Amino acid sequence: MKPVFTVLFALASVTIARDFRPKAYFEDIPALDTSVLQCYVFKTLPGIGYQVQVSNDLVSWSDIDEVYGLGHEYVVTMRETAPAPPEDPGSPPPSPPPTTSNPIKSASIRMQPASGTGGGTVIAWPSLDHGGPVIVKIAGSLDENWASVPLYVNGSGDYQFLVWHPSESVEPPATNPPLGPEDAAMLGALEANLPAMNAEVAASAARSRNAPHPAPSDPDSLRFWRIKVDAGIDTDMDRSPDWAEFEIGSRGTGILISGVQPDPFSADSNDDGTPDGFQLDADLDGTADGNDPDVGNNTSFYPIGPLPRYALFPITISGSLFPEFAHKLPLQINDKGRVLYQNGTWSAGVFTPLIAPPGGIQGSQQLARAYGINDNNVILGTGTYHISADPEHHANMLYYWNTPVASPIPIKSGSDIKAGYAGGSIGNTYDIAFTPRSVLSNEGRFTSMTKEWSQTQRGNTVAQQSTGGTNWYENTLRFSTWTLPTGNGLPTEVEGSKHISFHADPELSWGYTTDLDENGNETGPLKGKVLTPAALPDLPFVPYNAFSTPNGILALPPSHSEEAPKLYTEGTWQNAPHYKPAVDISADGIAIGRGGDGNASPLMANGKWHDIERMLPIPSDGFEPTPPWHSSSVTFLDITPGGWILGQRETSPAIHEHAVMLPIRAEGYYTRSDGLSVIEAAGVDDFSIGSDAPGVGIQDRVWIMAPQGGFNKIVKFKSPLNNDTPLKLTAPNILFGSQESISINSAVNSVTLRGEEGALSGGERLLTLSMGSGDNEILSVSKPIGLKIMKGRTVNVTVYKVTKLYGSNAEEPIDQIMMPTQEEITDYLKDTFRPQINTVFNVNLVDEPLKARWDDDTDAKLDINITSNIPGEEEAIIAKIPENPAPYDIRFFIVANPGAALGDGLGAYGLTDRAKATCWVHGSWFAKNKSKQFLLHTIAHEIGHVLVGEGHPDDKTPDPITGPAPLPGTKHVSRLMCSGPNTDGSSHLLVKGEWDKAETWLKAEIDDKEPQ
Secondary structure (H helix, E strand, O other): OOOOOEEEEEEOOOOOOOOOOOEEEEEEEEOOOEEEEEEEEOOOOOEEEEEEEEEOOOOOOOOEEEEEOOOEEEEEEEEEEOOOOOOOOOOOOOOOOOOOOOEEEEEEEEEEEEEEOOOOOEEEOOOOOOEEEEEEEEEOOHHHHHHHHOOOEEEEEEEEEEEEEEOEEEEEOOOOOOOHHHHHHHHHHHHHHHHHHHHHHOOOEOEEOOOOOOOOOOOOOOOEEEEEOOOOOOOOOOOHHHHHHHHHHHHOOOOOOOOOOOOOOOOOOOOOOOOOHHOOOOOOOOOOOHHHOOOOOOOOOOOOOOEEEEEEEEEEOOOOOOOOOOOOOOEOOOOOEEEEEEOOOEEOOOOEEEEEEEEEOOOOEEOOOOEEEEEOOOOOEEEEOOOOOOHHHHHEEEEEEEEOOOOOOEOOOOOOOHHHHEEEOOOOOOOOOOOOOOOOOOEEEEEEEEEEEEEEEEOOOHHHHHHHHEEEEEEEEEEEEEEOOOEEEEEEEEEOOEEEEOOOOOOOEEEEEEEEOOOEEEEEEEEEEEOOOOOOEEEEEOOOOEEEEOOOOEEEEEOOOOOOEEEEEOOOEEEEEHOEEEEOOOOOOOOEEOOEEOOOEEEEEEOOOOOHHHHHOOOOOOOOOOOOOOOOEEEEEEOOOOOOEEEEEEEEEEEEEEEEEEEEEEEEEOOOOOOOOOOOOOOOOOOOHHHHOOOOOOOOOOEEEEEEOOOOEEEEOOOOOOOOEEEEEEEEEOOEOOOOEEOOOOOOOEEEEOOOOOOOOOOOOEEEEEOHHHHHHHOOOOEEEEEEOOEEEEEEHHHHHHEEEEOOOEEOOHOOOOOOOHHHHHHHHHHHHHHHHHHEEEEEEEEEEEEEOOOOOOOOOOOOOOOOOOOOOOOOOOOOOOOOOOOOOOOEEEOOOOOOOOOOOOOOEEEEEEHOOOOEEEEEHHHHOOOOOHHHHHHHHHHHHHHHHOOOOOOOHHHHHHOOOOOOOOOOHEOOOOOOOOOOOOOOOOOOOHHHHHHHHHHHHHHHHOOO
């Protein structure tokens, strides 16, 4: 079978809109032995990761190479098309090319001149041992010609060096950190090869490609290749991807804070304590990369924030109150949670009919027909006004209701209602009927016809006119944009367009326009028209909805349109593909999408679309039928700026049920030992629900740790509530203050809660939510908030200082280490763990250092291993444990050994043996880098391994990740158990999955442990 040469491209990036797939082409390349290799070559982008894979069946794929892009071309051999000619038997065989028994290793490096007078070069790279950033200084200097070679590729021995070379000098580290074996070997090869690299650069002979590998065996096999592209690499973990920092640096724009350098290998280039990702803006949309849901798309800019979960309240309406329009759809929901129907409103379980305008004949009433409601509860609708006693003389005119229970007021331009009034249609009624639309803005603006009634005498003769009475005639004067009064007085009126039907806040209106023929008649297809108040360029579609956003005007097309949504920014309409399925968007960027085609209606939050099942968590034991609102028949009709959603589901053909959905967010607050109140890591897990991958391991509801034992938790619930829609909270074994339930009725509510004494620690409860009272009380179908009860516990930690001895030499004394005090360790651990798992620590810092010998096993061994990075020396550190150690649940050793690699040669800052509840950290490294905060953070991190398990949630291997609570699609750098270094100690978060594991360990090792 002849080989099939097919190259596939797959994006592994979290980025949605931007296409990072590389350009690739086929090329025949001569090899060293004069054979010809058929290859494909692809152009890398700086900061993008590429994984080259091969398959024979498009099912099973094998990795053959990984590449970190630096703008160079990469060559992959596919087959040999022309073999080398046979050797001349009379000539001696040629010397074989140099070979290596090891595979080529790619090393992506940043090299810059060291600032100051000492010379040398600063080298930075993502560690080959542990993946974190490494920065060292070497003695060698760079040739001046490097200034013209910002990106460089060089192969030497076992390594291919991919070098980024910014021209600016950089401050070197105070001292080089210890290196693991892979990093040490790579750095040695780089230093040895630097003179040759300098010469190559000076001769302008920088290579742009790797040498192609030999052709694969079995040339007649069926074979496919693909390249997986990873645009999410963030080497320095500052929340700006590597590619973004390269791009910002090359173009010179996108730096929000003066002095920040877009450096993919430095998390805080200006040393101001804020990660660079929150001070860089790669797509120039005004949202910093660290808060941007799509760093590569300037039409996706709503900042990332805590995701809501929704309480769903079914709408029920008494037939006696709602006989006339029971079969009609609701029109709209406003930001007070009030649902508008044609003849009334529903709120918190109560339907309120509209007071109809008086008929004017024998006291009769004409039914009102509502068109729209704004967020101030002002309603716009129509009713009948009788001009005279003759029932034929009546106008279908517009009224407004200042409140849902107010009497209607006719909309007129003067004291004489007949001389100028708002006619009985809104705009040209384009697509208004039974559709949630902005026909009445919060400012009270709408567009309608202005009309008048004229009176003439009947008959043609004087005699007829004197006896025949009068006729009334209704005339249309113009189309007007009206603004309702906020108090007493008349509405204001300015000339408007019959095509502009919809109004939003701030000044934003939209509708349609057409071309005119030579006679002034409208012709051709409809085009969208948006006013702000000046007219923007025409759109290729008539907007279904439009919004003022922080970055411009966003227009959404109707469902039948193939057009992408458009964002008007920088003077032009740009495609906004994130919002393709959207029909409406809240003020914080939550979008509702169209359902149908067998799919439940989706919701978009933080730039990702989620199905209704994730957003409406409903408890199930696995045997219940699918909940009725987890159905493909569900559609979303409207979302308000504050986030209320109006939804419907089909129960049978042409019959629908409706419901309102209330977004709920929760934030935990905790007062630290230093008196500061903090939000992060305060015992509310709204982080897990941001994961890409729902399933057993993902907590789809917001979780709150409910403490027992004298510690009350403060939680701020955030929902668009008001006095008309109070929300009642209750849960078994949970006290709110001293009460078993609490009602909240504002946008932000501080609630104190705790678990009842005697309730089982580790027990989980779901919050019951209800609206209304008495016969009108309605319960939420969904359960968006969970509570985990955890009793108060104290864990004993004994901390030892260890000084390394080697032969007759001793390392620096332990007292020179930047050692935190016993109180500082105690407070830091309490502030990290108490608000999250209700655990405090009794820390005993042993004053007398342990002296550990590297070369003598006469003393008792520690039951942990710390290995040397010196080749051939792999002895364990030996230390003498006191004969009567203090009681401990966890032992912690802070080791002074700056020359040794730690953790089996991995160069780690700390290690933990969970089975023996023993931790240690490389104390001298922290001392030399003057980072006590980092040392405290690492102590908490290692104790976290004892409590919640080994591994890290952000580990890329193995697959599946074995670390605690992996949450794909989330930014792990805010988590305590993240693997990367966190120099400012701001990563404290433990998620619900880690609470569960900590509860298991605490119960077994603290509650059930025999006293020592």
